[in-house]
Amino acid sequence: MSRSISFWAARAALTAAIAFLLLQLAAGVWLFARHGWAAVNFPYPLDYGEGPLLDQSLRLVRGENIYQPTLTEPPFVIANYPPLFPLVQAPFVAVFGAAFWYGRAITTLSILVSALFIGLTLQRLTRDVAAAVAGALLLPSFAFVLHWSAFNRVDGLALALACAALYAVARNPQSRRGVALVAALLTAAIFTRQSYALAAPLAAFVFLLSEAPRRRAFELAAMVVGTSLVLGLVLQLMTGGGFLFHIVTANVNPFSWNQVRFRAEELRDNLPGLLVAAGLFLLAGVFWRPRSWWLAAPFVLGAAASAVTIGKTGSNVNYLYELCAALSLAAGALLALPGSSFGVAPWLRAALALALAFQVQSMVAWSEEEYAPRVLGRVEQRAELERMLELVRSAEGPVLADEFMGMLPLAGKRIELQPFELKQLADAGLWDERALTGRIDAGEYAAVLIYDPPDWDSFDERWTGRQQLYILTGYTPGERIADTVVYRPN
Numbered sequence: 001m002s003r004s005i006s007f008w009a010a011r012a013a014l015t016a017a018i019a020f021l022l023l024q025l026a027a028g029v030w031l032f033a034r035h036g037w038a039a040v041n042f043p044y045p046l047d048y049g050e051g052p053l054l055d056q057s058l059r060l061v062r063g064e065n066i067y068q069p070t071l072t073e074p075p076f077v078i079a080n081y082p083p084l085f086p087l088v089q090a091p092f093v094a095v096f097g098a099a100f101w102y103g104r105a106i107t108t109l110s111i112l113v114s115a116l117f118i119g120l121t122l123q124r125l126t127r128d129v130a131a132a133v134a135g136a137l138l139l140p141s142f143a144f145v146l147h148w149s150a151f152n153r154v155d156g157l158a159l160a161l162a163c164a165a166l167y168a169v170a171r172n173p174q175s176r177r178g179v180a181l182v183a184a185l186l187t188a189a190i191f192t193r194q195s196y197a198l199a200a201p202l203a204a205f206v207f208l209l210s211e212a213p214r215r216r217a218f219e220l221a222a223m224v225v226g227t228s229l230v231l232g233l234v235l236q237l238m239t240g241g242g243f244l245f246h247i248v249t250a251n252v253n254p255f256s257w258n259q260v261r262f263r264a265e266e267l268r269d270n271l272p273g274l275l276v277a278a279g280l281f282l283l284a285g286v287f288w289r290p291r292s293w294w295l296a297a298p299f300v301l302g303a304a305a306s307a308v309t310i311g312k313t314g315s316n317v318n319y320l321y322e323l324c325a326a327l328s329l330a331a332g333a334l335l336a337l338p339g340s341s342f343g344v345a346p347w348l349r350a351a352l353a354l355a356l357a358f359q360v361q362s363m364v365a366w367s368e369e370e371y372a373p374r375v376l377g378r379v380e381q382r383a384e385l386e387r388m389l390e391l392v393r394s395a396e397g398p399v400l401a402d403e404f405m406g407m408l409p410l411a412g413k414r415i416e417l418q419p420f421e422l423k424q425l426a427d428a429g430l431w432d433e434r435a436l437t438g439r440i441d442a443g444e445y446a447a448v449l450i451y452d453p454p455d456w457d458s459f460d461e462r463w464t465g466r467q468q469l470y471i472l473t474g475y476t477p478g479e480r481i482a483d484t485v486v487y488r489p490n
Helices: 002-040 050-061 084-096 101-126 129-141 143-148 155-171 176-190 199-209 215-238 242-247 257-270 272-288 293-311 317-340 346-379 382-394 419-427 434-441 458-462 465-474
Strands: 399-401 447-451 475-481 484-489
Touching: 002 101, 002 129, 002 143, 002 346, 050 084, 050 101, 084 101, 084 155, 101 129, 101 155, 101 317, 129 143, 129 317, 129 346, 143 317, 143 346, 155 176, 155 199, 155 293, 155 317, 176 199, 176 215, 199 215, 199 293, 199 317, 215 242, 257 272, 257 293, 257 317, 257 346, 272 293, 272 317, 272 346, 293 317, 317 346, 382 447, 382 475, 419 458, 434 465, 447 458, 465 475
Parallel strands: 399 447
Antiparallel strands: 447 484, 475 484
16 A cells, blocks of 8 residues: 555656656747747847858849959958858749848757757657657757857758757668768768767767767768768869968967856856756766767767867857757756656656756746847847948948948848957968958948947957958048947048
8 A cells, every 4th residue: 555655656756757757848939939949030130140151142133253362452351161051042042132141040940949859859868758858948948059049140050950860860771871861960060060079970970980870970970971972172273272271270369268158157147947857967977878978978978179279269159059969968868867767766757857947947938038138138229220221231332341231231231241250360370460451451341340348348359350450540430339339431
């Protein structure tokens, strides 16, 4: 009798814990949906990097080389990433013209697709529906994912392709055709964002090593490396040698361990439960090694290694995307361990679910307090940004801008300069800026828009000293729109 009561008490506790967890995850997904909807419906730039990617798609539609080998004539711009994301946007550009909604929609949907594949992967490996749903819904609940998915950026598509590859390898590791599909998806992720050459390929390789026949792991490595080298060589030849300069040389910025330390402390302070969960899963796998461990463990380790590159100057929370996906996968796999691998009573599983629920509750509060206002605050500047667009559109000549350079393609103008990227090249001695400063000095630019928020010196961070001098001496500051000072030639 007492054993029966204990059993039903444990089942009731587990059901309640799972229900509470799903409720918190639903809150995170609802915030993600509202945040994404606001971004997709906002017609103006939300982020510095949105404009260059839209401009690249426009240039591809016009048949231009976005990886120009020399920067002696305008446009003085850098295509930091491989071309897949601008190519995906190109048909929308051709049909709808310059706009941000389709790029943001692709990114938002890509996060949902990534979550779906995380859930499908967990279901395939653990046969645990609750763990699969929890792991899937966890991804949109991360503050970093919520924030960055609102932008027209490459990272969401790259993550979706990587997560699709992990599901493909979990679904059919024995088949050569299945491995070929995994290789194609991994290569596509790499040619969306080059940093995706580490975590997901490592996870797929290790997982295939754990499955028979082991030669599939080496076949996968050969396919990914071989295809990537061939595609890279083709692009290098097609662009006259510009491809590697843009995605490699122009991306080697100064590195700061202080930035790594800051992000590590942010993770420690806001995601302690998930970090502990990932550590417990890695440790448990050393002793019990469930099938999910061979995929999730190397993915966590590879994503953590990749996340360290956030110390590069100009980096942002997108460098933590893969780590968020890896933590989601590991948390779901850990939730599936009790009962399936250990034969332990549901009490442990209920405790894990409850701990994860409180972690998610904390994550949602963190997102609402710190990250959601960043995009929603920009959305509230709609009237000012509409006025800025009219100013850019009516300018009789080219315009330079930093934070709001995305206004230029919207106004039918090309982006002449990406100030931050070219400042890094100038500081490294890889670009002679006199071709630009001569034009500034000659008053060729109808306006220069300098972002000037109260808490950050954008002018000093994004513009070289010589550029600042020519702007300050040859142009007069005028109106201030959305924390941006409009300089016009004297």
